[in-house]
Amino acid sequence: MSTKTLTALKAALDPKAWSEDPDELAPHVRDWRGRYQGASPLLLKPSTTQEVSRILSMCNETGVAVLPQSGNTGLVGGSTPQGEVVLSLKRMNAIRAIDADNDSLTCEAGAILESVQGAAKDVGKLFPLSLGAQGSAMIGGLISTNAGGVHVLRYGMMRELVLGLEAVLPDGRVLSDLSGLRKDNTGYDLKQLFIGAEGTLGVITAATLKLFARPASTAVAIAAVESPAQAVDLLGHMKDATGSVAAFELMPKIGLDLAVNHLPGARHPLDSDPAWTVLIELVSPEIDRAQTLMESALESAFEKGLVSDAALAQTEAQMAEFWALREGIPEAEKAHGKAAKHDVSVPVSRMPAFMEEATAKAESLLDDALIIAFGHVGDGNVHFNVARKTPGSGDDFVAACAPVTDAIYDLVDKHGGSISAEHGVGVLKRAELARRKPAEVAVMRAIKQTLDPNAIMNPRVMLDID
Ligand SMILES: Cc1cc2nc3c(=O)[nH]c(=O)nc-3n(C[C@H](O)[C@H](O)[C@H](O)COP(=O)(O)OP(=O)(O)OC[C@H]3O[C@@H](n4cnc5c(N)ncnc54)[C@H](O)[C@@H]3O)c2cc1C
Known part of the structure; x- marks a missing residue:
């Protein structure tokens, strides 16, 4: 330059x-x-x-x-x-407006997710996007990566939470639709182009987001299951029995062990030390109803043999403790050493077979493999991370995992899944994307060429225009 x-x-x-x-x-x-x-x-x-x-x-x-x-x-x-x-x-972090009657909030792209959640709460509403990085991640980045997180099961991905956008095109023109309309059939839905575009088409400067009613009661439990297959059965049971599952997160024993060792004051929620646990969150518009729903649904799950042990959080502090264990897994894993990470999704029904085959494959390809597979199993998204049992691995280990990654992505394809469930493509997965979805990438390149003919916007990201 x-x-x-x-x-x-x-x-x-x-x-x-x-x-x-x-x-x-x-x-x-x-x-x-x-x-x-x-x-x-x-x-x-x-x-x-x-x-x-x-x-x-x-x-x-x-x-x-x-x-x-x-x-x-x-x-x-x-x-x-x-x-x-x-x-x-x-510096563009203002909450521009909240329209409680319209269930909408308009903010600038630099507003931190936690402050948006807080602003919604101040008017008695809920902005439901929730993820481990919410104290730092900002609305512009969350929209540009179409972020997911722990409440997708009930409220959807960022794509479902955006009513309108203000975005600046590469030539400086501004597209602005911050009206907060839920119905607007005036041609192409242009905002959708920018959601998940990872900054390749322009800069998002503001957004109007959907707000929801705050639940009057929330219940959080951690339950022991034998396997991912049993976790999927339990998910079906909890959905049918309660109709109000807001989050359903799978955690392996190694993930909980790492989190407990890493987080000051953390302890195991169950004495039985099971191979797998799930964190379940239920919500209800009725006071205390989520707790009674959780108790009765877990009781019938015990009777059906879907759960062998469970702990129901009794206070808000305990709910936060349970969530801290789940949210602490990425940090704890990072402290253990570098891992080859695979943010992938498959249909929920295929999750058990995928997990079994991917684990066997990774273990057969790599001595000393430690599989840390956790996450948003309720919406078919698992973070299938491959670390080393021996702590302290670095970039060389991640590089050596390339054949494992390839095999895992082949299994994702076999089970009809996606090689990027919620983190996006960036530079990490652009070659894989080009290899596995050539027709789609050709269309994306044509769209980029139209909006950004000089390829100034994030040229190395997603499509690798250089
Ligand atoms: C501990 C931890 C937990 C996480 N958990 C989750 C999770 O559960 N679910 C999930 O989906 N993600 C998760 N993430 C990933 C990350 O938080 C998300 O990808 C988030 O959406 C990124 O937001 P950001 O503001 O940090 O964006 P950045 O990292 O700054 O940017 C992300 C991408 O968007 C582009 N971009 C940023 N701002 C704009 C803009 N205004 N206009 C156009 N393009 C822009 C950037 O160029 C880049 O390509 C986690 C991350 C961490 C560290």
Whole structure:
């Protein structure tokens, strides 16, 4: 990138809207996992949509590649620059409006998920997206990766939670639909193009999100199951018996052991030390109803032999403890060593066969393999991670896992699944995507060519336009 272009960009912006300070740039050029280290000549920090528009039109004219960044918690390398200018949304974090009667909230792309959840709560509403990185991940990044999390089972992915978007196109034009309408049949639903586009088509600057009624009661339990197959049977039972399952998360013994060892003050919820557990959350609009539903559904699950042990959280603090165990697994796994991670989905009915075959395959290909498979089994999404039993593995181990990854993705294909359930494609899976979905990638490239003919938006991400 020429010095002339950088100088022109800086001159056109408020001094608060850019930085070349290496200390300020540092957290923006490394990913959360520490897997990708990048570099950027300039950090741009616009505070308005107009500033974003000015930046993009200048970059478009001069062919400067731009990497939009929100909370930088992405797990597929899509938010780490390799020479692009970083356009951070962190200063655009306002909650612009809440319309309680319309069940909608409009905020800027840099609003942190936790603050959006809090703003909804302040008006007695619920914004249901919930995930481990919610204290850092921002709405722009969550929309750009079509984030999932633990409540997809009841409320859907981010795609289902967006009513409208404001987005800046690479040439600086602004598309804005923040009306909060639930019905609008005026042609193509353009917002859907930007959801899950990982910053390849433009910059999302604001969004109108769906709000929901807050449940009057919530119950959380951890139950012991023999196997993923029994977990799927239990899921069916809980859905039929209660009609109110909000989350259903699978945890292997090794995942809980790691979380308990890693989290200060954490302890095992069950004395029986089972091979598998599930965390179940039920919600109800009636006071205390979720607890009574949970008790009676678990009782009938015991009678049917679907559960061998269970603990029902008695207080809000205990619910938070149970959730901390589940949410603590990624951090605990990271502390154990680097793992080859596979965020994959298959139809729920195929999950047991997939898990069995993938475990056998990974163990046959790799000595010392430690399978840490956990996550959102209620919506067919498992984080099938392959680590080493011996702690302290590094990047060399992850590289050595390439044949395992290939075999796991072949099994995903065999079972009609997806190689990226919720984390996106980024740079991590772009080659796999091109290999496994060539027709779809060709259509995506054609769309990109139309909206971003100079390929300035995240050119290395998802489609690898370079
Ligand atoms: C501990 C932990 C737990 C997690 N759990 C989950 C989980 O349960 N479910 C889940 O889905 N994900 C999960 N993630 C992954 C991550 O939090 C999500 O991918 C999240 O959506 C990323 O948001 P972000 O604000 O950090 O985006 P970033 O990492 O900054 O960006 C992600 C991508 O979006 C692009 N982008 C960012 N902002 C914009 C914008 N305004 N306009 C256009 N493009 C943009 C970036 O260029 C990049 O390609 C987890 C991550 C961690 C660290």
